[in-house]
Amino acid sequence: MNQMKFTRRNFLQVSATAAGAMVIGFHMPSKAMAQAEGSAGTEINAWLSIDANNIVSIATPQTEMGQGAFTSVPMMIAEELDVPWENVRHVFADANRHVNNENLYTTTSTGGSTTVSRRHPYMMQAGASARERLRQAAATRWGVPLDQVVAKQGVLSAGSNQGTYGEFAAEAAAITLEQEPAIKPYGDWWLLGTDVKRLDIPLKTNGSAVFATDVEVEGMVYAAVAACPVPEGKVVSFDFDAIKDMPGVIQAVELKQTKDTPTFTDLRSAVAVVAESWYQAKNALAAMPIVSDFGRGAAISNESQNAEALSLLAGTGVVLKDEEGNPGKGYDKGVNQDAVPGLLESATKLVVGEVYHRPFEAHATMMPPAAVADVKEDRVDVWTFTQDIGRSLNEVADQLGRDTTNVFLHQTYLGGGFGGGYNMDVHRQAAAISAAIGRPVKVIRSREEDIGGDSQRPPVWGTYKAALGDDGLPTALMTHFVGEEKMPNFARSSVANMPYIIPNRRHELSQVQSHVPIGYHRAPGANSNGFIIEQMVDELAQAGGWDPLDWRIKLTEGNEPWQRVLLAMKEKSGWTTDLGDGEGMGCAVVESHGTIAGCVATVSVSRRGQIFIDKLQYFLNSGYTINPLNAIEQAESSAIWELSHAMFGGLDLRDGRFVNTNFDSYQMLRMPDTPPVVEVQLVNSEDGWWGGLGEPAGPPTPPAIANAIFYASGTRIRTTPFTKATI
Amino acid sequence: MAITLNINGNDVSIDADPQMPLLWAIREKAGLSGTKFGCGIAQCGACTVIIDGSAVRSCNIPVASAVGRQLRTIEGVSENNDHPVQLAWQDLTVPQCGYCQSGQIMSAVALLERTPEPSDREIDQAMAGNICRCGTYPRIRAAIHRAAELAKA
Numbered sequence: 026m027n028q029m030k031f032t033r034r035n036f037l038q039v040s041a042t043a044a045g046a047m048v049i050g051f052h053m054p055s056k057a058m059a060q061a062e063g064s065a066g067t068e069i070n071a072w073l074s075i076d077a078n079n080i081v082s083i084a085t086p087q088t089e090m091g092q093g094a095f096t097s098v099p100m101m102i103a104e105e106l107d108v109p110w111e112n113v114r115h116v117f118a119d120a121n122r123h124v125n126n127e128n129l130y131t132t133t134s135t136g137g138s139t140t141v142s143r144r145h146p147y148m149m150q151a152g153a154s155a156r157e158r159l160r161q162a163a164a165t166r167w168g169v170p171l172d173q174v175v176a177k178q179g180v181l182s183a184g185s186n187q188g189t190y191g192e193f194a195a196e197a198a199a200i201t202l203e204q205e206p207a208i209k210p211y212g213d214w215w216l217l218g219t220d221v222k223r224l225d226i227p228l229k230t231n232g233s234a235v236f237a238t239d240v241e242v243e244g245m246v247y248a249a250v251a252a253c254p255v256p257e258g259k260v261v262s263f264d265f266d267a268i269k270d271m272p273g274v275i276q277a278v279e280l281k282q283t284k285d286t287p288t289f290t291d292l293r294s295a296v297a298v299v300a301e302s303w304y305q306a307k308n309a310l311a312a313m314p315i316v317s318d319f320g321r322g323a324a325i326s327n328e329s330q331n332a333e334a335l336s337l338l339a340g341t342g343v344v345l346k347d348e349e350g351n352p353g354k355g356y357d358k359g360v361n362q363d364a365v366p367g368l369l370e371s372a373t374k375l376v377v378g379e380v381y382h383r384p385f386e387a388h389a390t391m392m393p394p395a396a397v398a399d400v401k402e403d404r405v406d407v408w409t410f411t412q413d414i415g416r417s418l419n420e421v422a423d424q425l426g427r428d429t430t431n432v433f434l435h436q437t438y439l440g441g442g443f444g445g446g447y448n449m450d451v452h453r454q455a456a457a458i459s460a461a462i463g464r465p466v467k468v469i470r471s472r473e474e475d476i477g478g479d480s481q482r483p484p485v486w487g488t489y490k491a492a493l494g495d496d497g498l499p500t501a502l503m504t505h506f507v508g509e510e511k512m513p514n515f516a517r518s519s520v521a522n523m524p525y526i527i528p529n530r531r532h533e534l535s536q537v538q539s540h541v542p543i544g545y546h547r548a549p550g551a552n553s554n555g556f557i558i559e560q561m562v563d564e565l566a567q568a569g570g571w572d573p574l575d576w577r578i579k580l581t582e583g584n585e586p587w588q589r590v591l592l593a594m595k596e597k598s599g600w601t602t603d604l605g606d607g608e609g610m611g612c613a614v615v616e617s618h619g620t621i622a623g624c625v626a627t628v629s630v631s632r633r634g635q636i637f638i639d640k641l642q643y644f645l646n647s648g649y650t651i652n653p654l655n656a657i658e659q660a661e662s663s664a665i666w667e668l669s670h671a672m673f674g675g676l677d678l679r680d681g682r683f684v685n686t687n688f689d690s691y692q693m694l695r696m697p698d699t700p701p702v703v704e705v706q707l708v709n710s711e712d713g714w715w716g717g718l719g720e721p722a723g724p725p726t727p728p729a730i731a732n733a734i735f736y737a738s739g740t741r742i743r744t745t746p747f748t749k750a751t752i
Numbered sequence: 753m754a755i756t757l758n759i760n761g762n763d764v765s766i767d768a769d770p771q772m773p774l775l776w777a778i779r780e781k782a783g784l785s786g787t788k789f790g791c792g793i794a795q796c797g798a799c800t801v802i803i804d805g806s807a808v809r810s811c812n813i814p815v816a817s818a819v820g821r822q823l824r825t826i827e828g829v830s831e832n833n834d835h836p837v838q839l840a841w842q843d844l845t846v847p848q849c850g851y852c853q854s855g856q857i858m859s860a861v862a863l864l865e866r867t868p869e870p871s872d873r874e875i876d877q878a879m880a881g882n883i884c885r886c887g888t889y890p891r892i893r894a895a896i897h898r899a900a901e902l903a904k905a
């Protein structure tokens with residue numbers, strides 16, 4: 026599908042010295058980090074180096090937040106290089122080198138489930154290029170024709186000549202290829218497509234993985250920060266004298282907002298208290314009188330937004346164009362939007378939907394955003410919570426007015442990301458504070474500061490009207506969604522590009538305004554909209570006398586990727602709409618990031634209305650999968666992510682501020698709520714396109730459960746969290 | 753003031769305010785960063801350590817309350833990352849982002865020391881205080897059963 030552009034230059038970078046080892050005067054928090062940043066050996070290209078023992082170190086420009094980038098990137102390169110997997114070591118890519126060499130690694134952005142799906146061409150190319158140069162080096166040294174040299178599992182051979190890659194690394198590094206080799210087609214793989222355990226797992230069972238929160242620098246102090254509790258509001262003044270004698274307190278620093286309306290990663294108005302210990306900084310900050318100007322947000326609440334959305338839904342929205350976005354090729358999406366109002370007017374059987382709604386949700390990564398900055402006259406070192414090391418490095422340079430050549434941003438593990446690591450100003454805060462106090466500083470956001478000031482997943486409202494024909498199938502459909510003005514796209518995904526063939530479709534969109542920063546959030550848009558569309562489908566099927574799964578199969582006829590998923594759901598899940606009193610099965614299928622994900626949920630509902638989720642079964646079609654084990658782990662993870670929001674989530678906005686900002690009030694799914702069975706099956710088309718896997722199992726989860734609850738209890742739940750619904 | 757803690761079998765002297773939450777004493781003063789901060793209000797379990805055999809949230813108890821007691825952190829679970837719980841965690845590829853996992857492992861270790869063959873219900877109860885935003889719960893549940901088997905063998 027989408028292939029990113031890449032430049033050949035990236036593979037031709039030659040350096041005879043050791044790769045990207047950064048020599049810096051800070052205390053290495055652990056051996057793991059020391060190993061990760063320095064790779065010995067000869068660099069063949071920016072992506073990999075090989076040492077004398079034939080150990081291959083592969084650099085990953087994407088960040089590792091549990092999704093497996095630190096394994097999948099090395100896998101793609103090792104596949105082409107052809108080295109034993111046991112010889113592969115992971116190293117962090119050097120952000121400074123990336124930024125100051127015309128984006129050496131093409132991109133360091135990590136999100137949208139794209140590390141594998143969109144980047145495999147150039148990553149595999151890096152491995153193939155290195156392999157070819159090793160072959161050429163051997164051919165030259167041995168004086169044999171190139172086509173006689175075989176490179177396999179770290180060994181070069183030609184007739185009786187044999188040597189390891191490591192023996193030829195220095196010569197290979199000096200070679201420029203006349204022509205870059207093509208990458209392998211699907212099916213020629215020996216490593217991709219097999220179950221590989223993620224390389225970072227052992228570091229995460231003994232506490233040795235280093236997160237930004239864990240970095241220690243000589244002479245470092247700690248800072249707690251507070252932005253205005255009403256987003257967009259500004260800190261007007263604060264009374265440091267009132268707290269300056271509290272234990273450990275060193276200084277207060279105002280973080281000045283430079284732009285009137287900051288974009289996502291600009292520094293927002295805030296104040297920091299610096300102390301000898303983080304808890305001292307946090308306590309002192311809590312005690313410090315702060316005067317804020319709340320701005321327009323103070324008038325906005327869940328209620329006011331809800332009222333605005335309902336009145337918008339009563340009117341007409343902007344008509345959306347049909348959209349591309351499905352991997353299914355060549356089927357008729359049929360829109361004919363102008364005919365729809367008339368057809369609904371004259372319908373003999375009209376179905377009028379009620380209003381569905383999903384609220385604000387925060388990322389609430391287990392690791393609260395944190396950053397360490399050491400700003401010196403001649404260099405800046407930063408460790409931070411980011412899903413894009415290159416962009417964050419540029420932001421730090423911008424914040425301090427420094428040249429990027431002297432800014433070093435070191436990768437650490439991310440304690441979750443889910444999109445939250447994109448719209449982040451914590452490294453700007455750390456840099457600004459360190460510059461102001463002249464010492465290295467560690468900023469940790471309190472959980473309340475994190476959730477209250479996060480770039481939130483926006484709320485969505487939606488409803489529909491449909492006319493049904495004699496066969497019970499829809500002849501015309503109109504949907505009207507209300508999204509958030511800053512990211513209207515979030516109210517579009519999975520709506521206009523739904524796969525269902527309905528001869529006349531019209532999709533309208535309206536927008537509510539708010540002061541709340543909005544951000545990417547694990548399958549943005551599809552997560553909320555799938556909830557609405559896939560319950561609408563069940564309502565339409567029911568009104569037309571169709572089995573909901575048969576309805577979906579019927580209306581995607583000829584669309585192979587969807588049919589593959591839907592038929593698997595029907596054949597392999599034990600599908601039935603008749604499980605008996607208090608029990609129900611429900612289904613939903615949503616595409617996001619090029620992957621079609623189907624979920625079949627089995628639930629029981631007690632007489633008192635308690636919901637038990639007995640089983641969740643997933644069927645995923647991502648085209649190809651390079652590491653099925655990791656694909657399944659990610660599917661489980663994204664499924665439980667959305668399950669958590671569906672059952673317990675929902676931020677409460679009152680007078681402009683979020684009031685449930687820690688885990689006592691913003692509830693998460695826990696072990697006792699986890700369904701006994703969560704099963705994932707991969708049903709791949711293996712047909713030329715690659716879908717992402719970090720997110721797609723989430724979106725079908727809440728609607729499948731809501732549909733199952735309907736069959737179990739007769740009650741339809743149109744909003745989340747379910748725990749607040751009355752059944 | 754000078755405080756002596758017994759951490760992972762070693763006496764460690766630190767200079768701290770006795771009211772300092774134990775979590776920050778472990779991280780900032782004793783320099784053990786495996787124990788994590790997640791909420792500060794005993795709701796998430798990221799800061800779980802074992803004190804005298806019980807899993808405890810270290811973020812909201814004062815360091816003074818740990819004096820004279822046996823304190824264990826993730827760093828003290830094994831020398832070589834090979835405690836049955838750690839092996840089961842690696843085998844079933846439990847950790848994702850990994851941030852919650854020190855706390856999860858400490859809760860699991862404490863559970864298995866008291867209940868060597870826990871039922872699903874006992875696992876649910878013992879692990880209810882540990883949130884995982886990456887949703888590794890099904891694998892944690894399976895890995896605790898696996899660890900119980902490994903410990904028996």
Ligand code: FES
Nearest residue numbers: 790791796797811
């Ligand atoms: S940090 Fe202690 S329970 Fe969350």
Ligand code: FES
Nearest residue numbers: 849850884885886
């Ligand atoms: S592994 Fe990420 S929070 Fe549990």
